[in-house]
Amino acid sequence: MLSQTLQDALNEQMKNEFFSAYLYKAMAAYFEAEDLPGFSAWMRVQAMEEMTHGEKFFNFICEAGGRAVMLPIDAPKGDYTSAYDVFDYALEHEYFVTDRINKLMDLARDESNHAAQIFLQWFVTEQVEEEASFGLVKKKLKRVEGDGRGLLMLDQEAGSRTFVPPAGMSVTGG
Template sequence: MISEKMAAAINDQIKAEFDSAYIYLGMAAYFQDCNLPGMAHWMEKQYHEELEHAERFIEHLYERGARVKIGEIAKPKESYDGPLSVFKESLRHERYVTERIDKLMDQAIEEKDHATSSMLKWFVDEQVEEEANVEAIVRKLEFVGDSHASIYLLDKELGGR
C-alpha cells in the first residue's frame, strides 16, 4: 500500500505532466503559426510523451490501490520571441520537471517505498535524456543565430523525429 502523502505527491505530478503536455501543445501551435512544421512536429511528439508520463503515474497509483485525482491545468503561453526562446523555455521546463522527479524520488527513499522508487528510476533516466535533447537544440539555435536558411534546415531535421 502506498502512503497518502506519496499518493498526493504523485497526483500532483500527474497534474504537472498534463501541464507539460499542454505547454508543448501550445509550443507546437506557435511553431505551426510560424510555418515551422518540423519544430511543431517535434513539440507534438513531446506533447504525446508527457501524456504517456501522466498515464504511467496514473497506472502506478491504480496498481498501489490509491485514488487518482486529476487536477486542473493552466492555459499555455501563446507567443514567443522565435524558436530559440521556445526551446530555452522548454529546457527551463524540463529542468523544473527534473527537480520535481528528484523530490519524488527523495520522498520515496525517505518513506522506504521501494515500488515507487523503482517506478521513478525510469523517470530519473528519462529526464536526463529530455534535458540533453532540448539542450542540444538550444545550442544549435544559438549557433545558427537568425540565419533563416539554417533555421529552415534545423526545422527539417526536427521534423524527422
C-alpha cells in the same frame, strides 16, 4: 500501499506531466503560426511523450492501491519571440520537472516505498534524456541565430522526429 503524502505528490506530478503535454502542444501551435512545421511536429511528439508519462503515473497510482485524481491544469505560455526562445523556455521547464521527480524520489526513499522508488527511477533516467534533447536543439538554434536558411534546415531536421511509446505502455493499463 501509498501514504496519503506520497499519493498526493504522485497526483501532483501526474498533473505536471499532463501540463507538460499541454505546454508542448501550445509550443507546436506557435511553430505552426510561424510556418515552422518541423518544429511543430517535434513538439507534437514531445506532447505525446508527456501524455504517456502522465499515463504511467495514473497507472502506477492505481496499481499501488491509490486514487488517481485529475487536478486542474493552468493554461500554458503560448507566445514566444523565436524558436530559440521556445526551446530555452522548454529546457527551463524540463529542469523544473527534473527537480520535481528528484523530490518525489526523495519522498519515496524517506517513506521506504521501494515500489515507488523503482517506478520513479525510470523518470530519473528519462529526465537526463529530456534535458539533453532540449539542450541540443537549443545549442543548434543558437548557432544559426539570425540565419533563416539555418533555421529552415533545423526545422526540416526536427520534423523527422517520431514518437515511440515506452515499452509496455497501453491505454488500458500497465
